[in-house]
Amino acid sequence: MRLPPKQGEWIDRNHPLRFRFEGRDYDGCAGDTIASALAANGVKVLGRSFKYHRPRGLMSVANHDVNAVMQWGGMPNVRADATPLVAGMDLTAVNTFGGVDKDKARILGWFSRFLPVGFYYKAFHSKRLFPLWEKMFRMTTGLGKVDFATPHLRTPKRYGFCDVLVIGAGTSGLSAALAAAEQGADVAIVDENAKPGGSTHGASELVARVVAHPRVRVITDTYAAGYYTDHWVPLIERGRMTKMRARAVVVASGGYEQPAVFRNNDLPGIMLASGAQRLIRRWSVKPAQRIVLLAANADAYLAAEDFLAAGIEIAAVVDLRDVVPEAQKSALAARRIPVHAGDCILEAIPTADGNSVASVRTKSGEITCDGVFVSVGWAPAAPLLYQAGTKMRYDDSVHQFVPEKLPDGAFACGRVNGIHTARSLDGERAGSAAAAHCGFGVDRAIFVPAETESPTHPWPIVAHPQGKNFLDFDEDLQVADLENAIQEGFDNIELMKRYSTVGMGPSQGKHSNMNALRVLARCTGSTPGEVGTTTARPFFHPVPMSHLAGRGFAPERRTPMHARHEAAGAVWMSAGVWQRPEYYAVSGQSRLDCIRGEADAVRNGVGLIDVGTLGKLEIRGPQAAEFLERVYISKYAGLKVGMTRYAVMCDESGVVIDDGVVARLAEDHFYFTTTTSGAALIYRELSRWNTIWKLDCGIVNLTGAMAAMNLAGPKAKAVLAGLTDVDLSLPYLAVREGMVCGVSARLMRVGFVGEWGVEIHVPFEHGAAVWDALMAAGKSAGIRPFGVEAQRLLRLEKGHIIIGQDTDGLTTPGEAALDWAVKLDKPFFVGQRSLQAIARKPRRQQLVGFMLPAEHTAEAPKECHLVIEDGEIAGRVTSIAWSPSLSRYIGLAYVRSDMATADRKFHIRLTGGTLVAARVAKTPFYDPENLRQKESA
Amino acid sequence: MSVQFQDLSTTPRAGVKGPGAAEWLKQLGLPVPDVPNTWLPLGGALGGGLIARLGNTEFLVEGPESVKLAAPISHGVYPVLRQDTALVLKGARLNDLLLETCSVNFLAINRTTRPALLTSIVGVGVTAIPDGDELRLWCDSTYGEWFLDTLRTIAAELA
Amino acid sequence: MKIMTCPINGPRAITEFAYGGEIRPMPDPAAASDDQWADYVFNRNGAPGVKQEWWCHTPSNTWFVAERDTERDAILRTYLYTGEA
CATH class of the missing domain: 1.10.10.1100 (BFD-like [2Fe-2S]-binding domain)
Structure with missing residues (x-):
């Protein structure tokens, strides 16, 4: 029932809220939690226990138990203690069959003899029946129902910063915050309750001083979810997570008041004294009419004052201690309330319907009551201290664990520190020390007296032959x-x-x-x-x-021609963090037809592809050539100015990790490319090598600063002529710097797709304009933009490998048919020593080209399908496609070295098990003499 | 508006790095910040802009003076082509935007020493210069569109 | 989230950094046997303890050394590489 209004109550009686629980309507107020509103309405049974489905009511009223867990529409496991009441809430208890009052599953309580601890490890010998048992278990246990149609929510995360973070705004925390702020620190104090104050329930001079202090941020309705390295604490509020970085943390998290253990101690009406105090002081709720107070410390007698002030009759105090200090019991004695020392509750006796407590039986006899409030001790709320790396020890004088050694920058005060009486002073001590740790003021090293008696009973447990304790x-x-x-x-x-x-x-x-x-x-x-x-x-x-998902950041990179591709109908694909056109959609044409059409344009006309995602690095200096000699497997010292050379990079174990092209622009100036996915890593790793070698050179990463495109096809030269001052009779693999479409550019004759082609590199800001000019100039020649898939097909027809597709994490150059690129006679290069060792061993596999018979029109193998020889795995397919130029399937595959001979027949196994016949074929498949890409004027 | 965005990507700028860069810039007549990760305004007679020292040996020059960096280089001087997306951010909610996007505590930065920071905002590498209550940002233009879109989305939510 | 102090850029969240492995001296490739070379290439010191490690501050591409106690997860100091193995 609701008590008369009083100052400082947390409810606003001017804002009533109607809500529903288990099909019945009730009224509460703004400021109520679900728990307090139900208690105000005298509802005692709030849930059913997990295993035996026993009736349960409020116990801690602090979210330290889940007796009252409810389903709210699609939201499972709403905790009544900690959830504010909202108008129109429609709540049901979880885990019941037929409602909380008449839960049919309470029958399980009768079978409790057959459901001892760990019974499920022993009971189910028949595997055949287990699916039946599993179904039953899933129905009778578990909490709440998940609504799979629930919208996926994300809440924004943010960072937070402070000097001193105080966790817990009870008496000790508030004192700590004030002390730290007075010494000059920027303080944030956080508390999971709606108002600060802890057991003062919001009203105190201390609260007022802290709230008013300019250097203190008070953050309520927010809890610290964990303590991570370097004082990193996630603060969880209803709509968001704040990742707070502090320079020092004061853990003032208090204690969990502990239940007493006796038969039927779980009956509704039996709750912790601090829980009853909360109901009275915060929400003006009278939780019972006549109680027995089970005590073992001074806190119990202080709580008794609150109970009496609320008009609750205290039938008796049952104190576990043999001797109760006079000072504690004198007020009750004056009111003639019996205090039974050296006593205990042997069992609680339920009402006829079994739904709440009717009386308790103690050593002195039976006492009728409709509530039992328990105050027998505390356990420290220490998880955050443990997570911070605190070493705890058990202190016999207070019968609880306390910090023994705190890590640097972490402080503890109040009940969690084993100080229950002088909490304010202990907070001051910790706050001062924390501020000093951050460089604000001096640690006042305040002396805090220890407890004179233990606030916690070492054994609040009573055995009973019939159990249910x-x-x-x-x-x-x-x-x-x-x-x-x-x-x-x-x-x-x-x-x-x-x-x-x-x-x-x-x-x-x-x-x-x-x-x-x-x-x-x-x-x-x-x-x-x-x-x-x-x-x-x-x-x-x-x-x-939703809080953990937050707002994910997945950065996306785009070339400057992105809008042009979009306008041309690009179908996008992700290449790492880049967006690239997979192909350009043509209305009425299938994907494959579009890709083949683009490839056809390159083979017979002219095509243009955006290759701006390639890594682009520039190296200058007297020892630039020396550096390249050391990081690539081929030779570059003798590369002529104005020429390019294919470049393969290996790691220290001799495995191929990247490829590209090195262009020499001057004696001491090179421009080189890497794969799209390798760029950032390669730049970083090359920087590390030069940190060690300290060669006289410098590397600049131009990947994002340069746009690049490849104009290719028999008509490409004609399209480009007139747009550039570069002499287009430049030899195959040459590089020139000049003007293209009015822009300063680097031009390289390349052969990746097997036609006459140039790669044009210009600064990012000119990429779109140069693209436009080339497309305009090529219009009469039928120029088509081509995408990644067409390029992959074209290069496959030439047998050109793609790093990471035709090589894997163990492929060495020789296996990938790159022996010709390895120059072991150089003084040193990364991977050289390993390749020397590898050269002495038999080679186990070899990359070869292969073809399927021209008449093969059935299902074709895919990448990674296995080569099978005599029933054993003898290799795998790395690339395969139907070649329009050859009108048959072609591909690249690893095969056992002895099988790598011209025209050798072998089989590839499809997923279903069918074996497809193939034969080894020389590459290039198309234009074997490379005449088309090498063609000169 | 909670946060205003101004795009200065087309402002001329140039970069250089290397052990010889500081001396080379001095000989071009530019003031060179002594302390790594600081900047100097290029105001008045030099026509506006700034010069930032990024780390120990890299420099960004923005404004009319940047044309000077087209001069012939000398030993230990490596030109850095700058094609940044460059932004100015300001507004009442700027700091809240930064709290959602960057793990650096911008409020705690002492602006009087004119610091330049190399950090990461929404996962993109940036150069950041707090200037009064404004924030100058530079990032790689291939990230630029996504970067600006993302910041605008968050700013809109903060409004 | 751990804080790492870049010698040039100051203390930053660990997400701004890339780990480059423990600094290990390269044996002379010409003098090392195949076994010695394979040990250098493939084996790593897994024992917990104080190690000198390569770390890179990625927004600024600054490589430096962190002396880290991997047993206590404590970064003892960070400094620019000067050339000792």
Whole structure:
């Protein structure tokens, strides 16, 4: 029920919100969470447990348990504790059959004897029946339903920067933020709750001072999902992730209040004292009428004040401690509320319908109540500390793990640091130290007194012969489940966790790991410190996929002729990060017809292809030639000025990694090309080599600065004549600098596609204009732009290899028929020594040209289909296409060296198993004498 | 508008690098920044523009003075053809745009030392010069269209 | 995300860098046996510990050396290569 309005409440009663849960309508207020709104309406059963489908209600009210997990339309696993109420919400509990009140699957509770821990490892001996069991499991377990039609959302990510990041805006965090800011640091303080203040629930002078401070950013409704290297912390808010880089981090994340373990401790109405306080102080909700307070620390008695102020009757306090300090219980004693020291709750007794608590049985007797509030201790919220690399130790004086050694730049304060009473002072200490670490002010090295009594009970666990004393509410694990696991031999923390699944549910052990650890320690006769903890991994709470997807950046490169290709009907393909025309679509023609048409234009007329994606590098200096001698396998020192030469690059193991053309523009000036995909890597690697060799030369990467196009075909020379001052009788493989279409250009006679052709390189800004001029000049000759696929076909007819297609990660030059390019007599080149060793070994495979019979019109092999000889793999196809020039299928393939003889017949196996006959053929297939590309004026 | 984009790609510019570059530029009569990754304005008598030292031994000269770099080179001087997409960004949401696109903290940069940065924005290598509340950017023109499209899309969302 | 400090460009996110492998002296190709040469080409030091490594700041194409403790994932210092093996 809702309490009367009070100052500082988080709800706005002027904005009522109507919502639906399990088919019934309720009213809440703006500022409510789903949990608080349902509690205000007196709804006690909010969900059904994972395995036994027992009724569950609010427990931590802090998102440290998932008793209340709901489906909201297409959104699964909405956590009631942590989700603001929205008007019109229509919610159902997950994992029920027939609704949360009458869940038919609660029958599983009766079979619990047959469903002990790990039963699924032992029960299903018959593989035949397993599909049936699997289907049943999938139906009865699992949380929420995924809607596969849900739109794929992305939320923008952004970076954030600060000097000191404080995680947690409770008392210690706020103090830390203030101390750091006062010393001059730029502070960001983040808290997952809607308002800062922690257990002060928003209202305090400290909050006001922090919010007002000019150097502090207060970020609420946001949680730190993990602690990554160099103080990199992702902050998750509802619509976005901020990747915060801090110079120092103060972890003030507080503690998880821990449940007590006794029979039926999971009944709705039994909750943590801090959870009840939240409901009262934040949302003005009275969670029960008459309670038993299960206590073991000073926090319980402070909480009692809040309960009494809300008009809750405290039937009795059951304190686990043998002696309760006078100062703590005096206020209750004055009101004649019985305090039973040295007592405990043996079991909770449900109402007739089994849906909530009716009474508890203690050592002193049975006490009726409709709620039990539990305050027996804390576990540190330490995952971020672990992820930062903190070494933790178990401190017997506070019965919790505390930081022993923090990494540089990471600080901890408050409950997570084992300080529960002097939290504010501890925060000040940490904030000052953090600011000083960043160079702001001096570390005040404040002394913080330790706790005089432990705020945490070392064994809040009561055994019961009939069990149902739950330790992990997510996984429905009872104490006996852990004891059984340990007894079966899973007796260290890692094994026990995985076999029992304790801590593996959605809460990831926030409310269960510590008690599980205590059970393991007692069963194995060791201490919690010796038992240790398992690894805490990101994320602290689940992070939506939309936040992780963010806005991906996949940069795209385009040549300056891009718009021309688009206008000419280009069908685009990606070549790495580049966009290239695969072919140009002609209305009414198939893809293959278009490609063959483009190839035909090059063979019989003139074609123009944009090759601007090629890597283009320039090297100058007295030792430029020496450098090229060392990085390529062929010789360039003697290359004449004005000539080009094919260039192959190997790595240190002798494997072919790139090819291109080297052009000598002057004695000390070369311009050379690389493959499209190799450009950036080659430039980087060549730069590294010269960092080591320190040759007198410099390399410039002109890949993006130069446009390049290849004009080719028997009519190409005629088209170009009149557009350039370069003498077009230049010899095959020559390079000239001159004017083309009024622009300063480099012209190289090349032979890649097997016709008379020149590659024209101009600065990027002139690429489109030169393209236009060539297309205009070639119009009467029927010029056609041609794309990547036509080029691949044309070069295949010449038997020219493509690095990365006709070579792979292990191909050496000899295997790729490039023996002629290797000059082992040079003083040194990269890969030389390996090639010398390789030359002494028998060659296992050889790249050869091959043809299928001219009459082969059936299904043809594809790249990577295997060559089969005597039932064994003897090679593979690397390139294959139907050649319009030869009217048959041609290709390149690796075959066993002994098979690489002229006209040798072999077989290629298609995917279905059919063997296709082929024979080795000399290359070039087309114009074997290379007369057409070498043709002179 | 949250962020305004001005395209200065056609402004004349030229680049040079190498161990002899600094001395060569001085002999051409240009002021040369001493400190790597800083820039100097070429204002007044020199006609506007800037000279930036990119790292230790590379220089970008923008503005009318850039024609000087067509002079004959000497030993250890390597011309760098510049065909950049060059932009000026400014506006109320410029810093928010940068927070979504670049891992460098632009707000923390001390502009009085006239720094020039070589970094990456939306995955594209850029040269960046903060100038007052404006940001000058240069990137490879083959990335230029995608780069500008992407920044405009984000700027539009921030509006 | 780790921060690497380029000696010329200062501290940057690790995504601005490319790793070039541990600096390994090349044996004299003329003097090395096939086995010694293969060891240089194919084998790497996988043991955790302090290593001198090639790193490149890709936006500026700056190659430098990082002294990195691969056991503790700590970058001890970065410096420009001066020619020692």
